[in-house]
Amino acid sequence: MRAHEEYKSTFKSTFQYEHVWRIVKDGPMYSPQSLGHWSTKKARTSESLGAHTDSYNGTPSVDTEYNEARSRPMGHKAAKKKDPTQNNRENILEDTTLDPAEEFFMTMVQNQHIAAEFIQTSYGNAQRRRSINIEHVAGHIQLVNDYFSTEPVYTDEMFRWRFRMRNELFLRIVTNLRNHPDVYFKWREDAARRKGLSPLQKCTTSIRQLTYGGPADQLDEYLRMSETTALECLSNFCQCVMQIYGRVYLRKPNATDIGRLLEMHEQIHGFPGMLGSLDCMHWAWKNCPVAWRAQYTRGNHGYQAIVLEAVASADLWI
Template identity: 45%
Template sequence: MEFLKSFDSDDDVEFVETFFNVVQHVHAEESSNAARTRAVVNRDRQAAHDLLVRDYFADNCLYNDDSFERRFRLNKAIFLRLSNALESRYDFFKQKPDARGRMGFSSIQKCAAALRYLGYGITFDASDEYLKVSERTAVECVDWFSACVYEVFHEEYLRKPTQRDIERLYSAHEERHGFPGMLGSLDCTHVAWEKCPTAWRAGSNNDINVLGQSPLFNDIWTGKAPDMTFTANGHAYKYGYYLGDGIYPDYSTLMKAYSVPRSEKVKFFTKKQESVRKDIERAFGVLKQTWHVVKYATRLWDKERIK
């Protein structure tokens, strides 16, 4: 560099040499980033849709209904009901052309991508080879599917129990377990969060907080629940109760086993209470085996979206 000779001191020369090195390094990084730009993959979405139909939805499909239910975690009739309901209500699930005029993904493709993630707990791009759904689109499918299914069906399937429902619960649990006034068993399960911030890992942010997310329990706690009176040993009680273990607080609506049973009567009660609570342990076992998104670490970034 001939023009370096015009500088008066060695310090000036060293400064300019350093400056040129930085410029060359930045230029090299820009070139490297340009080389790493995401390549456009021309996915044949329509062919993937046609293959999915031939495999599972055609009159003479390749796989039978048992295979469908095992792989998608629900039967075909429910899947189609979900897909049709979401497609009729939300623009995201409607098949429409993109900016280049090519048809986008169908509703069954987007629902299938969401259910594959929820059912298997796989990475978001694991279904790309079969469904031709990219990682980013798969994340959107899971978000939209979860939120929209809740919005459409929660009033029917996640509604609060009516007085008649509660009476049936009382009757069923008393007949089967011998606990009058029992609403069910209460427990929570641990959900691992792969993207959990380090500052939160020591807290309880990885746990499903059942006490804070159960509408019926909240209504009982705040006194808004309907009158659910039952009688036990000649005493009338206004609200029903849940069976719980020792980790829960001492609420009147929670019936916990004795930690150190001493008398035969207390030992008998504790044995019965713990045997009945096996139902919810089995339920969590079935839940995790069916929906692996609960069994494995979730890959979503936001806590509200995970909930």
């Protein structure tokens, strides 16, 4: 247990090679070398230093060589005292002499240590995602002051131009979405009792995306809403509108509806057989091909435009 704790405090991780240790722990710690090997090594050492080993013509006895081969080498602590600069991580090893199994185990430990240092160097300094407090309530207050207060900053004409509908119609849509069984358009609180996005903010970003076809984050600074949330609002807005108004407005008129429209327009306009009024709108065509510019240009406009025609009833049912 002490070795496990020392390993964990040194390498900052648990020991993962205990199965290797169980294999090599009962084997001999020191393998005696052949006598010829030690004799040859001593001969090379004597020749390089130019010294004599003893008084018997420099030839050691067999017993002396065998005892030297079986003698214990210098311990790890003694070697460390001679070399104080040795790495402290090697304190878990108690010998400097390694058999093949111990060399394999030491290689795996060193490779693990190198991999841990590489991971720490590569990913240790990675910055975490920054949390921004965008204050949803502040965006709601700004929107109310601009369009929905008693004395708004912008007029009803500006609202009609920017939202493509009247203020009353927009508020009616917001009220219907708020009362929808889907709780997405309700003004809710999070776990910290902080107010989230209001129904006005969610409907405003959805209408603006449908009106201008701009990017989802174009109103981030104004409505305090991120790009992901804006796209989510648009998707839920379209689904709820189809569920609320689909059976009334998003369908083809039947025989009963046509009879009602003909009777209504005859009473209002005095024109029998009138299904609706033809409304035309000139939509500027910026990327009109050069070969077609003449036929799509009118003298009173001076630019290329496409005429969009729609039939609308007096009550805007169609």
